Amino acid sequence: MATSRASAAQIFPGKGLGFLTLGMSLHNVLTRLKAHPQTYPAIDVAYSPTEPLYQPVIVQLPANGLRLRFDGPDQRLRLIEVLDFSRIILTYKNLEVVKGLKPGEPQTSQSGPSFRHVYNRLFGPSYPGEYIPPAAHSPYGTYVLSYPGVAFSFPLQSSAWSEQCDFVALMSSSAASPATSMAIFQGASWPEVRSKMFTQQPQYPRSPALIGKTKESASDEIEEVKIHGAGKIEFIRRGSPPFWITLSETTPQDLVAELGPPDAIYRKNDRRIMIHGAAAGGVTAREMSPSPSRGVDSTDTDHSSSNSITDDSDDEEISPAAAVDPSKLAAECFFNYFHHGFDAFISYPTTPGPAFPGSDLPDPSPPASSSQLTVTKIILHGNVPGSYPFNRHRRSRWTIHLDSTDDSLTSETPYEVISSRLKELWKGSYSNGAEERALQRGMVLNRGWGESPESSVEFLGDWEESTGGKHRSGSAGQEGGQGLGNTELFGFPGLLFEVLKNGAVSCLTIY
Incomplete structure (x- = not known):
């Protein structure tokens, strides 16, 4: 060269x-x-x-x-x-x-x-x-x-x-x-x-643009997201105090004040996945939040400005967000924070997911009718190598706090372990075994039809097994690995997990 x-x-x-x-x-x-x-x-x-x-x-x-x-x-x-x-x-x-x-x-x-x-x-x-x-x-x-x-x-x-x-x-x-x-x-x-290279705390931030910057000139980066249940989410930052998001209360203005304007604003009008909400007619257990068999649209898995379940581009609108005015948003949309590793769904207030059983938090009350747009969902991206949306967001690390002392479920925990723990936690909330099985049944999500993965890198090793064992090959800028890109969705109250075949959580939606 x-x-x-x-x-x-x-x-x-x-x-x-x-x-x-x-x-x-x-x-x-x-x-x-x-x-x-x-x-x-x-x-x-x-x-x-x-x-x-x-x-x-x-x-x-x-x-x-x-x-x-x-x-x-x-x-x-x-x-x-x-x-x-x-x-x-x-x-x-x-x-x-x-x-x-x-x-x-x-x-x-x-x-x-x-x-x-x-x-x-x-x-x-x-x-x-x-x-x-x-x-x-x-x-x-x-x-x-x-x-x-x-x-x-x-x-x-x-x-x-x-x-x-x-x-x-x-x-x-x-x-x-x-x-x-x-x-x-x-x-x-x-x-x-040599022995601690991959475990010691890095001295410099994830973005070199933050080196030497003050809080006033650049938003601090997020180190970890703590999920407390009942719509309470804590964002731990590198040098600034943590800030909290309360679903259906935190406003877009609050987000911009803490994190600056989003990298993009994404609007999607497609609601064909709502058909799965029809299977939820008899659900009463603590308003069980959607497993994939119920109310999947409440999480709107299509959360990225460059990541669509379907190839109907007419249903989507992507807007630059450099000059966003949160007070003038006219409709529901996603705030995409690619460099922070998450998206926020901006919508009209709904009742967040319930508190975790045994926690000190009360269940949220239904919100009063309001025309004020709020943050109703947070989508945390895993940026797992081999997954369909790889490199669209930086990796977001999270911890689920089931009580004040427990932080054992993390973004690195295999989903099999997470599922076993949450099933035991929510065991008493189902009316019968049939309801429990129905609400925890996985649903296949295909991310491969339509646009191929927008990545110009070559993967050495297997493309995620869910794509039919394809290899991501070719030099930079070439497409390869034309598999289906399937993942599975699993739901628990207030949480929706998108899981790869290797058990890694590719995405976690909190609502």
């Missing part, structure tokens, strides 16, 4: 590389990369199809010689690796990490910086590094020279290594080759951070 000095990436040890900042969300990184297809023509995403929320997600940029590693639960950038120095120009304090190649000199993946250049010119003296013996019968081991926040790996002849050697003299000799890779991480040294 041809590069120019103008496109050189600056190294910031412990912080990032160029625009890539440690702690950035996977959604933010992919969005930035996809916005520059000429610079990043190939984007490969590797993930675990069985444990996508536990195992790291890896983004590879083969044309740029980069590999990015994100933790699974929070999807935040933890490690930046340069694997091919010939495909990217790197600078540190205005010095080139690899001196420019001479005209006609071939570019190879071995064109990394020498130990002498790193040690004497770029980063200066350091403590002795870590020697890793060779695997199998290779004559070369690896010497890792580590500085705070950055490390280099050099091939070293195993026959030359000894614990008593002068490492500077040895690494400056012909026994050592130029560096083959570089890592940028958060920590004092590579050996120290």
Whole structure:
């Protein structure tokens, strides 16, 4: 890949590389990369199809010689690796990490910086590094020279290594080759951070735009959403005090005051899924909220401005929200907060879901008739790799608080565990076993007909099994994996879960 000095990436040890900042969300990184297809023509995403929320997600940029590693639960950038120095120009304090190649000199993946250049010119003296013996019968081991926040790996002849050697003299000799890779991480040294890289709290926010910003100039990012039942939802923020949303009471003006204007406003008039509400005629148990067999329209699963159950675009309207005036909204709509990981349904007040049995909260009272639009539903997106709406929202993490001390059900909990716990919690609220089975029956939701997934990344590994075992393949900008994109919907009072075949919760609607 041809590069120019103008496109050189600056190294910031412990912080990032160029625009890539440690702690950035996977959604933010992919969005930035996809916005520059000429610079990043190939984007490969590797993930675990069985444990996508536990195992790291890896983004590879083969044309740029980069590999990015994100933790699974929070999807935040933890490690930046340069694997091919010939495909990217790197600078540190205005010095080139690899001196420019001479005209006609071939570019190879071995064109990394020498130990002498790193040690004497770029980063200066350091403590002795870590020697890793060779695997199998290779004559070369690896010497890792580590500085705070950055490390280099050099091939070293195993026959030359000894614990008593002068490492500077040895690494400056012909026994050592130029560096083959570089890592940028958060920590004092590579050996120290290696075991906690994916679990320690990131120093920088998910969005680099928030670095150095005040609360007045930019809305704080949401770290976690706590669901307390009875329409009470608590939003925990990075640096600001938490704020609460009370369904059918919180107004659009309140949302804008706390979070700023939404990224988009989405209006949808299609109500064909309302037919399933007809099956609910005899339901009386605490006004059991819709399992998929009853009142599915009350959650309106079609909650994203770019995510439609059907392909009838005439039923949809997407509006920019930069100059939104919440006091002048004329009809029901969704406020899409893509960078916060959730959507809010703005509608006329309804009775929220009941309190969790055993909690200290009372059941909500039916609201008085009002023409005031309020927030009646919150949709939290999991951004699960392999799911149909992947990368439309950044990942939203949540916890269901069944009582004041219990926080065991989280966005990473397999749905089988969540379902078992909620079934036991609500066991006494059904009139009979038949009603219980009917209300907890899953309903298949097809997200694959119509538009294909709007993602220009290549998935390495299985496309979610619900798409018929297809693989997401092709270079950036190509479509692949034309499966159905089916998920299942499961309902409990006040909660609706959209679940993938691997048990991961792709979306949670609270109403």
